[in-house]
Amino acid sequence: MKHLNKLAWSVALATTATLTPVMSSHAAGTITFGEDRYISLGFGMRGSYSRVEDGAGNGSSYSNDFSLDSGRIYLSGSLNKYIKGMLNTEKDIAGQGFQVIDAVGIFQMTPDISIWAGRFLSPSDRANMAGPYYSLGGGYWAGIASRYGFNGGYIGRDDGVALVATAFDQRLAYSFGAFEGNTAFQIAPVADEVESARGSDGLMYAGRLQYSFWDTEPGYYGTGNYLGTKDIFTIGIAGRSQKNGAVSATDQGQYYSYSADLLIEKQNVGPGAVSFEAAYYRYDTDKVFRSEEGKAYSAGAGYIFNEKVGWGQIQPFVRYQRFDADNNIDLRQTDLGVAYIIDGYNAQISGVYSHLKETSQSNTDSFFVTLQLQF
Template identity: 65%
Template sequence: MKKMNKVAYLVALASTTTLAPMATSQAAGTITFGEDQYISVGFGLRGSYSNIEDAASDGGNTNDFELDSARLYVSGSLNKYIKGMFNSEKSGGNDSFQIIDAAGIFQFTPDMALWAGRFLSPSSRANMAGPYYTSGDGYWANITARYGWNGGTIGRDDGVALVATAFDQRLAYSFGLFEADKIFEFSGLGNEAGRGGNATNPNQDDDLMYAGRLQYSFWDKEPGYYGTGNYLGTKDIFTIGVAGRHKGDGAASTTAVGDYSQWTVDLLVEKKLAAGAVSLEAAYFDYDTDDVFLSEQGEAYYVSTGYIFNQKVGWGQFMPFVRYQSFDSDAGETERTDFGVNYFIDGYNASVTAVYRDLEREGLADQDQFVVSMQLQF
């Protein structure tokens, strides 16, 4: 029986629609106990080889194999009203696993649910899709989608959110309240910000973060809360989304306190053609830290385009892509251009990607990177 390949994504679909499979997905292991009662288990992994210019300790190029990510997915359903998910992640150089998703989903109606626990707060498409469901090299737009890269537990927060759809699922909206105590977890601010940018400061209030997202699909519908960055030629998509976050006193150092806010607008267009499908993804971001952290304050945008060929070559389909990212912070600009090709063997279940990156950072020498990555999900 075909279901979603990523079990967390399967449960996410339950928040706004029936559990219908996507054309690019494959089954996880599912044990059914009765009507609307089941437990599903799956796992995913990402590994890569990278050659990075002038990044070695002797000034030469680095050559590294890396287990970039390993995930365990578990979901379950007590009945058609109460569901849940539990997902863990090993990422980067840390071999310990983290709990990234642990949420209960209370389905009031087919079009409205309440999520509670730890999960992705409403945000940009890039953050909602994450590294396993992007059209690029298996990594989200981390130069521009700052919260997905820096904030929370791999972009997740503890909180509660209303997740709903309207107008035959063309309009999707979500709004929630979250702890958000690790906004700058991996920002490179060091001891200046303390853990998560919340250094000890007697003037800092313990406010919650408000987060929301609104999107409308003009062509094919995009049901579900957790999203995807590309449908790989299975749908015609024209969707526009807006999202925002705000946390009073969310930016705090030992010497200053300010509010943290961000907002974004994003676009995904995909069109099936005779020989394949062309796609365009774009987004604009605005970040404000009340001048507390200038390196995390500014404007960012990215543009990505790709073309997936219908014709299989060997086991799978080729998809060349180009992506450009720019983050113009108040402390300097960072730009990255990616030229790559995906080879999808079984959609997002099995793929290989080769990408060349040109990284430009203000005040630093340009850096060339070459990465070959592999993704598997079961």
């Protein structure tokens, strides 16, 4: 394996509408048609420049590449205070069209209870629910430990229905649903589910339970870090299971996974706010895919200074991930970075040094500079 040094500029514009009382708010343009009737529109893109050692065609020179990593359109709407929905798209890998990643109807039964039906994020760990734009330092940093692309759809989406609810003044949040599972949903022109090798078919059941001891965390699609705006002490557990959920060309078996995660953030610790997060994962594919079963760990810590420097605040951070697979391949990644927070998750720049180590392989060192904007 070649030793890589990457210098990447990632340009991100990710926009989502203010959808429902149980979702995070994002900037967008909104047209209202009366009380509790509206349509909101947003758009987003992520682009990058990369420079990779020995990455050129001759195998010995640096590569220089620009790429459009993400291009999205976001729509949301409300018919009344009981029926709402959203539609989000992502460009396909070839960049020739768009594919639906979220298409969901949301039925608000009571202020604390809603039913979601369609395609959306199934209940899972905090990193997966927060997604690429709402985590410490930006980017979907927990991709090594949080491996929900394997079962439940690429970037965590899946087709199904779920109960999404809160209790005790939103301190307790819980969700449970049934989904198609066994999904090879990719951002590509052709996306299909994997059929069972023996003809049997079972739904994937997924759930999440979390409790906030300090400030509450409203919203189903979550946030990985509050950037010094809240005091957070929240613990969560999640799990999913599917009969015949692990299917290869020659075999199939039970799929299940479970996780536990923790987020602590405290304001006014010295001249700023400190944050710490950690998570543990266990994956099992009934020995069908030994490379996708095993134990995983992740942890992150950050400190955001209250005083602005120019336009924004400084937030140094460190992150660590490990996936110890049952095929004896151990994958570890350590990130050291500094974020410049201009306007929360609407505008920030970060620089990250990343060290990736894989069993029996040479190390990979990378350096990234990312720019994130939301409108």
